[in-house]
Amino acid sequence: MTLAQRTLDPRPAHSAPAARPERGHLRLEGVTKRFAGDVNAVSDVNLDLERGKLLGLLGPSGCGKTTTLRMIAGLLPITSGRILVDDDDISLRPPHQRDFGLVFQNYALFPHMTVAENVAFGLDMRRVPKAEARRRVAEALELVRLPGYGERKPREMSGGQQQRVALARALVINPRILLLDEPLSNLDAKLRDEMRREIREIQQRLGITTVFVTHDQVEALTMCDVVGVMSGGRLAQIGTPEDIYERPASLFVADFVGRTNILDCEVLNGHRVRLGDGVYSCAATTIRPGKAKVAIRPHRINLTPHRDRALLSTSTNSAEGRVLRTTYVGDIVQYDIDIGGPTLQVETPTHGRGLAVAVGDKLLCEWRPDDMLVFER
Amino acid sequence: MAVSETSLPLADAPTATARAKVFPVVPVALLAPMMLVNLIAFILPVAQLVRISFLEGSGGVLTDTTTIGNYVDFLTDAYYLSMIWNSVLLAFVVTVLTLLCAYPIAMFLHTVSPRWRNLLFVMTISPLLVSSVVRTYGWMVLLGDQGLVNNMLVGMGLIASPLRLVNNTLGVVIGLVEILMPYMALSLIAGFGRLDASLSEAAASLGAGRLSRFRRVTLPLTLPGVALGCLLCFVLSISSFITPKLLGGGRVFLLATEIYDQAVIQLEWPLAATISVAVLVLFGFALAVYSNVVRRFD
Structure with missing residues (x-):
């Protein structure tokens, strides 16, 4: 500070x-x-x-x-x-x-000037005295962790370094x-x-x-x-x-921000939708009954082996499904699961052991009604 | 190294032991036609020119006597020294004026929307499609005492009697500037190609007004193009012959016109060759200045 x-x-x-x-x-x-x-x-x-x-x-x-x-x-x-x-x-x-300070995607550093001259440009324009400008340039370069790089030309630096210079140049003018x-x-x-x-x-x-x-x-x-x-x-x-x-x-926002399942559904009333063969509870909606879209985040769906069904709470949606495909990503595993009509994409974190799931296995998908958002088509 | 040599597409690739000393057949074969043309059309004539400039001539006949007398005569004659000075000065003035006229055009072409750029670019260099002889005659018509320019100025009552715009140095300058402008514009446009629009925007965001942006960013970054254009115009205007001859009306004496007079009218080939070599030396100086500027800014 x-x-x-x-x-x-x-x-x-x-x-x-x-x-x-x-x-x-x-x-x-x-x-x-x-x-x-x-x-x-x-x-x-x-x-x-x-x-x-x-x-x-x-x-x-x-x-x-x-x-x-x-x-x-x-x-x-x-x-x-x-x-x-x-x-x-x-x-x-x-x-x-x-x-305003402005930083561009392509850095837009002046190629004919050194790093120090680039950073000092805005100060020159403001007629800051030379000694003070030199001090502020040095401090700005320190701020972006490039002390001592002042005499280099931009083309002698990596992309990341160039972007730091661009940031220093934008910030030094306060x-x-x-x-x-x-x-x-x-x-x-x-x-x-x-x-x-x-x-x-x-x-x-x-x-x-x-x-x-x-x-x-x-x-x-x-x-x-x-x-x-x-x-x-x-x-x-x-x-x-x-x-x-x-x-x-x-x-649009649901689809663009983060991964999500977008599925066709039919709104039955303010808190229930039909999805494929099943009827599920959803987050409260004001959309009139009829065709609509529903969004569920893949990682908000829990997978449990079929036999644990007795443990389910009644306030949770659950659907029986068959595994169509598994994709190992590293930190997560993605499953495509057919729940009788629509296909759900489900993500579970890997722990080094995880479920031993194979294509064709039957699993139970569970998700909270609040994670099931309904939108106009 | 080894990779590039082995990758040469040689049909009769020699064994691995001989690989290091393969003769670069393909590059030489590709360069050969141009090298041959250059040898016959440039290097040999220039060598011949240099040789003639060291020969003694008498009454239009070349002798076999070698001498440096031609150079001594040329460089000690005040008439020729002032001619060198006039030629250089004229070329310099023409170059500067051409630059001043062409720079705004190049700058405009750089900023105009791509939809118009190609059309305007072709229009800028289209004068090259017409021979400079024809364009020079055009200027004689425009600039003469009864020409369009003078008639208009007199008709508008701006001047009482026609201006002397032709048959003098002014006419030569006007003609050369127009004739050389496409070359300058081409060089400048090439120079502007390296200028990223975001640089000027970055300068603006840092507080630079229009003038500062031009002085600190646009101009320095387009200097290589400026240097190239100036070199071209300087060289072309020193060696231009038809335009000074026609628009100068026999009253403007320059190196190029003098070479013609000496070689064709006076039949003084040794002196003509000497002046030609002097012009070549001037070109050498211009080239040295150019490479110096480019090295400094690149």
Whole structure:
């Protein structure tokens, strides 16, 4: 905490000591982008991001998440709506006057400058005195764990290192808001894991309001305070990672975030559905009786050998099924199980021993009604 | 090393012991036609030129006497020294003006949507489809005392009498700038190809206004293209002959036109060869400056 404050405090030492640099609080009101001739690329996005929080914009490619980020950054003019930082309407302000830090997917380091010159660029633009700039560049490089790399050229560094430099360059100017555009998608899986932790740690340490664009739901769930799932240019749902995962607002969100079984069903009443041959209890629904879809997470289904049937509680759904396929993944085993009509995908963790299940075996699947969510088709 | 050598697709691959000293048949065979053309059409004539420049001539006849007198005459004559200076200065001015005219075009082509880019690109280099002789005659028509430009300016009442736009150095500069622009534009567009749009956006997000972004990011990264375009234009404008001859109206004396006069009209082949070698040396200097700039920025 103290390191971060010292590192990125924009004020010279002689001014009044501040607890922490001023961070913005971001609000989007009905932000819409329409490209010439096209349907809306982004429609009516509303969100209100608290100071110091990390928002993840999650969605498949073409859902408008990057367009939204570019509008926040000022790189794309908005068609209608307003963008506010601390109640200050910045919708029409050009990017270089917004004071936002921006990290790109392809790093966008200046290839003709050294690492130190790259990081110092924003300070140069702000006419920070040379000595102070040098100190802040060194501190920023230390923050991203690249001390002493200042004299290198970007092309002499690995992808992960380049992304750290890009992060240092965005942070050294003490931006009001940090914007990250798929910063991890060019890195390999192991490095991505490491950078994920690191970005989150730095973000929390600096308390900087951050918007993070990603198509990777693990990134969104593990890093973010708030996740906004986008689809077709709209914000399909916004909430905590737990909200998004446990209480998806739509079939799209349920399907896009995490693995899930999506099955055709028939709603019988507010808490019962027919699925294949069986009738099961589901989470309370307001959907009128008739055809609908049901979502169940594979790992929320328990498998028990058939003979244990007597142990079942009456409040749990259970279905007898036949194993069609088993897939060993390492940390889990996936089973495709025919429960008389629909096929359920079930995941169980491996413990080194586990059930001795073979294709064709009969098993009992059990799941709680709350894990069975009903959606409009 | 061994891998690349063994991978040569040789039909009559020798035994393993001889493998290390295989003659690179395929690369040499592929290069041979161009090497032959270069030998006959470039290296031998230049060698011949250098030889003639060291021969003594008398009254249009080459003798067998070897001399450095041609160079002494050429380099001690104030007339020729000022001609070298004028040629270099003209080429320099033409190069700078061409750069200033072509850079915005290349920058625009870089940012325009891909749908229009190809069409505009073809339009930019389409003047190359018309011979520079024809284009030069076109400029004579446009720039003459009764030409379109002067008639328009006089008609609009902006000037009382026609401007002297042709048969002088100004006319040569105007003609050369237009004729060389496609080459400059081509080089610059190649240079812009390396410029990622996100770099300029990153600079903007860091607080750089339009001018700073251009000065700190766009310009330095497109400098290799600028250097290439300048080299091309400088060399082409020093060696251009038809445009100065026609638009200069016999009043602009440059190295290229002088070579023609000496070789064809005066039949002073040794002097013509000497001036040609001097021009080659100038090209060598330009090339050295170019590689220096490129090395520094790459």
